[in-house]
Amino acid sequence: MTVSATQITAQRTTAIKELAPLLNETTPVLGAIDFNVLDQLIEQLFEAYPEQWVAHTVTLEQMALPGVLEHIRVRGLGVQAASASQLVISRRCGFLPHEIVHNAAANSRPMLRQLVEADISFSVDSFTELDRVDQIVDGALALPVIGLRITPQTSSDDGILAASHLGIGLRDHREDIIQSFKDRPWLAQLSLHFDAPPASLQQAAEQVGAIYQLAEDIEHAVGAQRVRHIHLSAGLPGNHTDDHGTPSLANHRFVHQAVVPELFDGKYELTTDFTHALTAKAGMILARVEYTKDLDGRMIAVIQADSPHAQDQPRIEAYDADGEFKDETRLYYYDVAGPSGLIGQRFQLPELEEGDVLAILDIGAHAFGAHSSFTAPVYGIRADGLLTETSVLRNAQPLEWVAEAAGVYQPHKMLYS
Incomplete structure (x- = not known):
């Protein structure tokens, strides 16, 4: 299913006729979410990525309205949180622990312990956090999916790299990352963080390819498959010039499968974040x-x-x-x-x-x-x-x-x- 610009325009026209009378001198501003557009884009997402081993999420950093989160939950999407308050919102919206992914810029010891005890998947942002997790998981009988957030550092622009602060640098610490997986059998996930929003699908796919190759290198070093989950940021550039949803979610799948075909053979469980593509035009x-x-x-x-x-x-x-x-x-x-x-x-x-x-x-x-x-x-x-x-x-x-x-x-x- 392709969501046409004509559909989006027509639905917006109808919506504004309903909403405009609500504006007056005491209420001069309002916001709106068009669930028609949202549902069509969710349908398009599942058509592009229909596999059972691909889980889709929406991040609260970009969309935190409970009504929208509850709506996408019943349509089979999970949620991505980045703070204690966002975890509370997620749970109140009805998301179960296995439907929540936690990716925060910094995690305190109490937060890490809460995530482990609640069985919520998360990725740590530094080797210091990893040392903290070591202490928490020692002796634990069951663990959630835990991984490392990795920044590929593929950009040739030093200015872009200088502005990035999330994740562990792949170029800086490749051997340290591999050793971390060798030393910790419970590490099972790689989470991709882009150096900067990719300017094209090709750029996004190349960074995804770097993460895939890292997972393969870890398997070679360990002697067995260690990484079982790969969390992908969307890497889908937004179009803010007209109602055309370009590039589309189908374009995203096509380019990524062309650049990294092995990623789509089902060996790894994938988690995606297409929040911008799903919600921007809605x-x-x-x-x-x-x-x-x-x-x-x-x-x-x-x-x-x-x-x-x-x-x-x-x-x-x-x-x-x-x-x-x-x-x-x-x-x-x-x-x-x-x-x-x-x-x-x-x-x-x-x-x-x-x-x-x-x-x-x-x-x-x-x-x-x-x-x-x-x-x-x-x-x-x-x-x-x-x-x-x-x-x-x-x-x-x-x-x-x-x-x-x-x-x-x-x-x-x-x-x-």
């Missing part, structure tokens, strides 16, 4: 235009939302207050600004006025993650396209709650005196 933010103004010869549309894209300029469409697409032939260059600054510049948009709606697109893998600062309500668009009470995925966070979360107020303690 999510959007709708923001009411507060007003427009001009400054230094530029036209600026001011809204009450910020872009969740840290660096890239997002894609924006314009609708009127009733949710009708503003399909006008005459376009203008607008800068769009939110509370924290410019969201982007020189968007080609029709003439905007107060009360119009701007849709910030392709943000499903950014806006609603575990560390998101998005405080507006979030709605889920169901198959029938209608909004009901169960369509609310998250209520707006009250101002009192936000103020309380800022810290402890101590008006009678002059700490600065």
Whole structure:
């Protein structure tokens, strides 16, 4: 099944007509997840990777809405956590221990012990963590799947490598990694961490190939198969220029199988993370235009939302207050600004006025993650396209709650005196 750009566009048009009337002066921003798009992409994922020895996960770093996590759980996907709070969310959403993968940048001794006792798969990020695990697993009768997170270090750009901090460097520590597996029969997994998001599927597949070869080298050194699980980051570059899901999940499978065909013979159980590919185009933010103004010869549309894209300029469409697409032939260059600054510049948009709606697109893998600062309500668009009470995925966070979360107020303690 291929999810067409026409389908995504049509479903978004229907969704915005339902959601736009909810925007007003007191609720100038809302978020939305289109479950129609999400379900179609999940179906496409299982068509590209249908094997029983491939398990798919969604990471809470990019998607932490319980309603979405519960939805993907019943469709056969697992979840990837990276902190104690994310583990709590995972369990509350109904994920069983074998459906959870834990990959954190740093694990304390109590966290490692909790993972072992809960039988949750995890990969350690350094040899220091590995020493800690040694102490915890000593004498244990049963263990979860435990592995090492590896950074292949295949990039020729020293600047990219200098910005990477996760994982154990394969180029730096190949022999140490192999020796670790020789010394520890309970190590059974390699988890891939890319030096940087791959610019192409070919680049991604080459790094996957490096991890596969490492698993084979470990087997040769040990004299028996030691690595049984390989955890793959997606390595699927996102397309934020239009509604086409390119490259597709089928493209990902084709390129990886062409570059590393041995990876797909069933010898290794694979775990994937395609969160961005599954959720980006399913999510959007709708923001009411507060007003427009001009400054230094530029036209600026001011809204009450910020872009969740840290660096890239997002894609924006314009609708009127009733949710009708503003399909006008005459376009203008607008800068769009939110509370924290410019969201982007020189968007080609029709003439905007107060009360119009701007849709910030392709943000499903950014806006609603575990560390998101998005405080507006979030709605889920169901198959029938209608909004009901169960369509609310998250209520707006009250101002009192936000103020309380800022810290402890101590008006009678002059700490600065």
